Every structure is written in C-alpha cells, then in structure tokens.
Amino acid sequence: MKKLSGLVVLVLATAFRTAPDNSTDLPQILTPTFRKDTLLISKFGAVADGLTLSTAAFTKAIEQCNRNGGGVVLVPRGLWLTGSIALKNNVNLHLAKGALVQFTNQRDAYPLVNTTWEGEDAVRNQAPISGTDLENIAITGEGILDGAGDAWRMVKKSKLTADQWKKLVASGGVVNDKQDSWYPSAQSLKGATMTVKAGQDHSYYEDIKDFLRPNMLSLTRCKRILLEGVTFQNSPAWCLHPLLCENITLRNVTAKNPWYAQNGDGLDLESCRNGLVENCLFDVGDDGICIKSGRDEQGRKRGVPTENIIVRNCRVYHAHGGFVIGSEMSGGVKNLYVSNCTFMGTDVGLRFKTARGRGGIVENIFVDGIDMTDIAGEAILFDMYYAAKDPVPQQGESNELPTIPAQPLSEATPQFRSFQIRNVTCKGAETGIMIRGLPEMAVKDILIENAVLQSRKGLVCIEADNIRLKNVTLISPAKTLMQIQNSHNLTFDNIRYLDKTDLLMYISGDRSKDIKLLNTNTSNAKKTAETTADVPANVLTMK
Template sequence: MLKYLFPVALLSFFTAQAQQSALPLVKTTSFRADTVRITKFGAVADGVTANTAAFQQAIEAATKAGGGVVLVPRGHWLTGPITMRSNVNLHLAPGALVQFSNRREDYQLIKTNWEGLDAVRNQPLIYGQNLENVAITGHGIFDGAGEAWQMVQKGRLTEAEWKRQVASGGVLNDKQDRWYPTAQSLKGTTVKEPGVLTPEKQRVEDFADLKDYLRPDFLVLDNCRRILLDGCTYQNSPAWTLHPMRSQDVIVRNVNVLNGPYTPNTDALDLESCKNGLVENSTFSVGDDAICIKSGRNEQGRQRAMPTENFIIRNCTVYRAHGGFVIGSEMSGGARNIYVSNLTFMGTDIGLRFKTTRGRGGVVENIFIDGVDMKDIGGEAILFDMYYMIKDPAPQVAGSKERPVSPAKPVDEGTPQFRGISMRNITCNGARTALLVRGLPEMSIKDISLENATLQADKGLVCIEADHIRLKNVTLLTRNTDPVMEVHNSRNITLDGIKYTPNAAVLLRVSGPEKAKDVRLLGTDVTKAKVGVEYGEKVKKSAVATK
C-alpha cells in the first residue's frame, strides 16, 4: 500500500535511505595507548636537519612493540619519504609542520599503479602496502614540496613571476611557455604513457631516464584494511594527494587538502577500488578533481574487477577543483552504492562530474546525491559525459539547430555504463550549463533523476543519447533561452514541474527522429515561453506529450 501513500520521488528517497542504513558497518581502527616520540630517535625540529631515519625508526619501534602512537611534536620537521606499518597511528601535534624533502634523489622509483594502470613512479611521500589498522591523525601540516616536481605554465604567472621561475634553473619547452624542473621532466612529455609497464619495459630501471617526470603521490595506502585519516592538512602535493587504493574500511574525516589552482594532477582524494568507507567534514582546494571515485582503467581495471562501493560522503566543502564530486574517468572496475550529501562547491570547473569514454567499460550505478550547493561553476553544474578527453565525432555545425548523426560502435566489454543515479536538493548560482547528459549512440545514459533543484546558468538542459531521464521540480534560470531544454536522440524523458526564465524563446527542443520518443512535459506552464515545444527535422509531434 506504500506506493499509494507517497509520491514516486519520495519512495525513491526512502528506498535510498533504507539502502544506506543497510550498508556494511565500516570497521574502525584501534591502537594501543603506548606513545613513541620521534625525538627519542634524534629528530631535530629546525627545518634543516633530515629526520627521515628518526621517523622510520619510531614507526618501526612502535610496530615491533605491538603498535601504538608515533607522536610528532610541535616544530618544523624535515624528512624524506615515510613508510607506514600496521597498528601504527602517526599523530601530528598542533603546530607540527612536516616538510618533505625537495631533493628528488631522496625518492626511489617503485612499481605501483598510476591512473588505473600498472606503472613505475617515484615512491609516495607517505606509503603503506598490505597493512592493517593504520592511521594518520592530528592537527598539524604535511607539506609535499610539489614545486620540486611540477611543470609551470607561463600564462599562469605574471611577467615578473615568470622571470623569477626561469632564473631559478630548470628548462623550457620549445614554445618557451612551459617551465620544467629538469630535462628529464621535459622528456617525459614526449613519451606516450610514460611510466606505464609494458611487455618491453618491466624493470624499474627501464624508467630511470624519466624519473623526474614520474611525480610521486602524496599518500598511498595500497591493499590495506582499516584506514583512518583524521585531521591534518596536506598541502603542496607533487601529484595525487590522498590515495587509498584496493583497500577496505576507509575513514577520511576532518582533513584539509590545499594545492595550487594550476598544479597538474593534484587530485585531493582518490578512492580507487575501495570497499566500505566514510568521508566527512573535510575541505579541499586543488588543481585537479577533488573527491574522486575510481576503479582502474580499461582492460586492467576490468580484470582487477574491484569496484569502489559502499561509501558515505558528506559535509565537505570544495573551493577550487576541476570537479567537486567526481566518478571516473578510470572507472573500469565499476562504482556502486555511494551516498553523497551536504556538499558545497565554490569556484570549481564542474560541480558533479561523471566522466568516462569508450574502452573503459565498467558500470556506475546506485549513486544517491542529496544536498549540493554550488557557486561560480566554470562549466557544467552537473555533467554526465561518455566522451571524456575525446572530441565530439560529429560536432554541431555553427548556426544549425540540427545535431549531425553520430555513428554507433559495437557494444563490447569496453562499453561503459552510467545508470541508476538519483540527485535531489541541488542549487547552483552561476555555471555555463546547468545539466549536460551525453551518452554514446550504442549505450545511452540511463535512469538519471534530478529533483528539487534551482540552477542558474547560461544554458539549461542538454540531453543527448539518454533513456529514462527525469527532472521534477527543477528551476532553470538561463541566459540562453533558445532553447531552455534540448533533448536529442533520447527517449523516456520526463520533465515535470519545470520553472524557467519568463518569456523564453523556446522552452523545449526535441530532435533526432531515429530515437526521439516518449518525451513528457508535465505540470509546466508552457505559455510563459514564446515557443513551448520546437521539433527538429522529421521528429513526429507524437514524440512529445504535454499535460
């Protein structure tokens, strides 16, 4: 009888709440009270003395004693890379600044995984593999010395800043518009997929000539169980910042990740092929994506077959990033059962970002998002795109309202899927596009709903190659009203209770005669638009129902 008591939208919300409550409990860390100070092993807080050995000796002593807390007191501690151990909580006291070395020779090349592929990289600044019960906690700061590794674009600096950068050493590219720390760093840009292991290159030493290009992640915990990252600021990362990978029972809370706005590949948090976790009460401002869900790339990711699943992500703020909350593009192992709530994005390039491309494969499903507020978004407030990093094979001709035919390809194991994604209570003040859905001709984006949203943007809805898309109680306040909503090559589209800019030129345009059908415009006052529904060439009027 429940279906007669509540609207369908409320039913889906209650279903999501019930499913969330049924998620597996995240197993938490627990440590012995014993505390080991790094000063016991000769650490000196002068910002000059290398304390790498002292950090490592303290960690080894703690784990040998059965675990406990390794305390970093207030002070300025210079160190090289740190290797974590099971049953150890590395704890930064208030006022502790851990400065990682800017000497690239302090970091060794290792076999690892990068952007979803087996690869060789410089060892992470903080690293752990095959561990159980491991934590990094406290109130201090980790600084990753990212400037020792990163390329700098001339266009991002003032003339005076650029001159100082060039005078500091390093090398320039042929165009003289990009600065690299070393010739090796520049050489890496000329190699296809640098660092990726191949049948011809399987040894670490095979990549020695590219070492400076293969920037380390800040923190990698690989194949670990019961992880806690609580408190602390991680800043100035050489590459990805927080990267739990192939791990289970992951808790990230109260952290700050701060990287420069133009620093390449400095994702804040990458949850890659992780199972069961919680992310909450954290702040991110970075040069790439912020909160990222990943699971491997292409065939390797599909063979790994480890989706990121069973996560709650809530109460976080993103100031600068390419995307605020992101799934992909390395999602070949899939993603599912992820519950997102109470996020704020300010100044990100894209807000909610779902990205993939042909060849990835993988299924993204059962994603529930409730409560996201955005301001000053550079691109799309909400984006579902299956053409990531690929030019549209059939771009729209300038001045034409008709979209050219995009050829389909055979569906195979490399065909990605987005389906079963619910969003509600969303606001955006300023974006280029409110909602863009762009599937493949051979694989529509399916079962997407957006409810209770107010989106201010230049453009409203653009929906291409989609099936079963539902907007309910959505306000689209757009500058471009020709049209407010475009639906192309899509079917089973429900637009219910849509509000829009008064006196709009065209409220809804439907095109693509080969697929356009079952488009429903319900509970919407079409009289406030000069044209309520505009039909593309050869589209039958029966394709759209208004009520």
C-alpha cells in the same frame, strides 16, 4: 512566472532539503583502535630545525612502535624535514598542533618503485607516505604534511600571470620548445615529450625519473584506516590515493594543492570498499573528491569496484570537479551516498565522466543536498566523451563534440545508470545540466529532483534514456532552455523558468521519442517546442 532572485533560489532549495543520513542502507565502516603507548620521534634522533633530514628517525620510531604491538608515534610542534615515510601495522602517526612535516625537495631521495598511475600498473617514484598490505593504521592530529610538489610539477604558462611566469622561469628548470610549459628539470621535460612504455625494467625509467611524479599518500590493500584532522598539501600529483583498501575513514581532513597543479587531485578512492569521508575540505588543482576503479583492460581485469562509500558535509573550493566519478572506472562503481556538500568555484560541480574503452558500470549513486556557487562549467555533468583535458576550454578552444557513429557493444563499453540526485542549488554556472551518452550506450535511469540551477545554459541532453526532472528550476537567459538530441523516455515534471523565454524545448535526432512535459506552465515561454524534420511525430506529450 516572475523572475527569481538569488534569495528565492536559496529559499526554494532549503525548503526541499531532507536528511539522507538516516537511511538503513548506509554501509557500516570499521575504524582502527590503538594502544596508548606513545613514542616521540625526537627520541629517535629527529631534529626540528627544518634542515636535518630525519627520515631514519621516522622509520625507527614507526618500526619500534610496530614491534611493541602498536600505539602512537608523536610528531611534536616544529619543522621536521624528511624523505619518504612507510607506515606499519597498528601505528597511529600523530601530528601535534604546530607540527609541519616537510618532505624533501631532493627528488633523488625517492627511489623508483612498482606502483600504479591513473588506474594502470606503472613505475613511479616512491610516495612521500605509503603503506602496503597493512591493517589498523592512522594519520591524525592538527599538523601539516607538505609534499614538496613544486619540485616535481610542470606548469603551463597559460595558468600564470606574466610576472609569475617570469619568476618561475628565472628560478631554474627548463622550458619546452613551444615556450608554453615549464618543467623542473631536463629529465622531466624528456619524459613529457616521449611515450613512456609500461612494464620495463627500472633502468629504462632512470633517464626520465623526474617526470614520474609520485602521489603524496599511497595506501594499497590496507584495512581499517583513519585519516583525521591533518592537512595534506603541495602534493607532486594526486594527494590522497587509497587503492584496494577497505574500511577507510577521512574526517576533518584538509587537502590543498595549487590551483594550477596538473593531476593535483584531492582524494582518489580507487577500487575501495566501505568508506566514510566527512567534514573534509578540498582546494586543489584537479578533481576534488574522486571515485575510481582502474583503467581500461587492466581495470576490467582487476574487476574490483569502488563501493559502499559515504561522503558528507564536505567543502570543495577550486577543483576541476567537486564530486567526481571517473574517468578511470573500468572496475565499476556502486552504492555511493553523497550528502550536504558545498562546492565553491569548481570547474564542474557533480562530474561523472568516462569514455569508450573504459567499460565498467557505475550505478546506484545517491546524492542529496549540494550547494554550489560560481561553477565555471556544468553544475551537473554526465559525460561519456572524456578527453583528458581541462573541463573548461581555454580561450580559443572548442568544447563541441565531433560527429561520432555508434560502435558495437563490448566489454569496453562504459555504462552510467541508476542515479538519484536531489536538493541541489547552483548560483552561477555555464550549463545547469549536461548529459552526453554514446550512440550505442545511453546514460540511463537518472532522477534529478528539487533543484534550482542558475546558469547561462539550461539543459543539454544527448543520447539519454529514462531521464526524469521533477521540481527543477532552470534560471537561464538562453533563448532555448532545454536542448534534447536522440534521447527517449524523458519526463519533465514541474519545470520552472524565467518569464518570456523564447523556446522551452528544442528536440532533434531521429531516435528522440516518448518525451513528457507535465505540470509545467508553458505560457511563460514564447514557444513551447521545436523539432527537426527527422524527429518522429508526436514525440512530445504535455499534461
């Protein structure tokens, strides 16, 4: 096989591209409708000078619109300063072009409330925008909502230049004893250095209030939601967090957070049902588009999966993952349809993560049409060893797994199964495909078809069952193209690779068996396969 140029990579992938959106299996999402009656926030005392706190005006306008039977609350062009906003039934909060809603950076303007944090019950500060048990709500328009996240976020020294760090420290706040992290206040630092107990009275949290960063948009148990056209930026933590919601549509939404923002996710759909995310842009500090369903025992007890979600025609720039499931997926995830998305400069492309203790089943995931460039880590990653740290190791850190023995199966054992991933291109990654299951629970039933992946490493497959690669090109300079450990029922059909690859396949582990290599020109590799002494005889079949 001749060496493949970048142009050939794109041509090959484009030739395979199909349109998945014609499937009759796609869920139907109900969208809200509103009366045309319109109320201006300025009529309720809001002042667009960037100095006058207009919280009361926003509240009065939204409540009056709700009492009138619904309609539109209009935010005209201008700079509007406000505290937290609570949505109401049948209200469309519409931001005109040129409208900037700036949430105040005064942290005491956000009271402590009972909410959730990373999939578990928690006390946090009130979200800048929130709604609970609502129906028929929307935030629309071409304006911007800014969450004043700089007033809340800690920042790691390693993520800034020397000049940036110097300016940040000079701006106020405090630095930890190691002098490697900045916090906006002593309260924030105190919270970071202690184990925060759940289920306490609000008085317990007062001394660490600044540490309890809110998500920017928090919607809980709401139905028929529309977010369209608006830019949500600079969130204290997660940007958009619908929880236990039904029939949610995001269209032409932009979510932006600084790339160094801890927990700065773009979108987290948690235990939601029937959703559409289309033509959206994410440029954030953590995962871009993320699917969740609660964490560990609380998530399993809730038992509400995220299901029937369509994601299409979206772009993700900086993020820890482009499209992500987990790691809080204890209530399960099923029936997701992802198509025609582009990831540029994310740490990982398709990122599916969990860990022991989570439980939950992730299944029936359909991905078709993903293009990626400059991926720092893995283009496609299934990882059951999630460790709650950046997916790309910092300088000096190791990403190698410790040797972990199998554990008995229980309700806390997570499962990844039944994924179909088609028509993927990646120009530049550390690893093309990595699959890491648990010794007691393999990653199962994965099809990757019609892919061209250019990366430093090709395939790493550990503890996997029924993995099928068909029409996959792995463009890698690695001496060993595919590394397989303790995996079985693997089929590699029409695998293409660079000429003069030293070793096509390295197989290890006494549980490796039933591996097939089909329709693949092995003559371009110096050696087809090597096995360790513990691998059963006749592990590999070639046709």
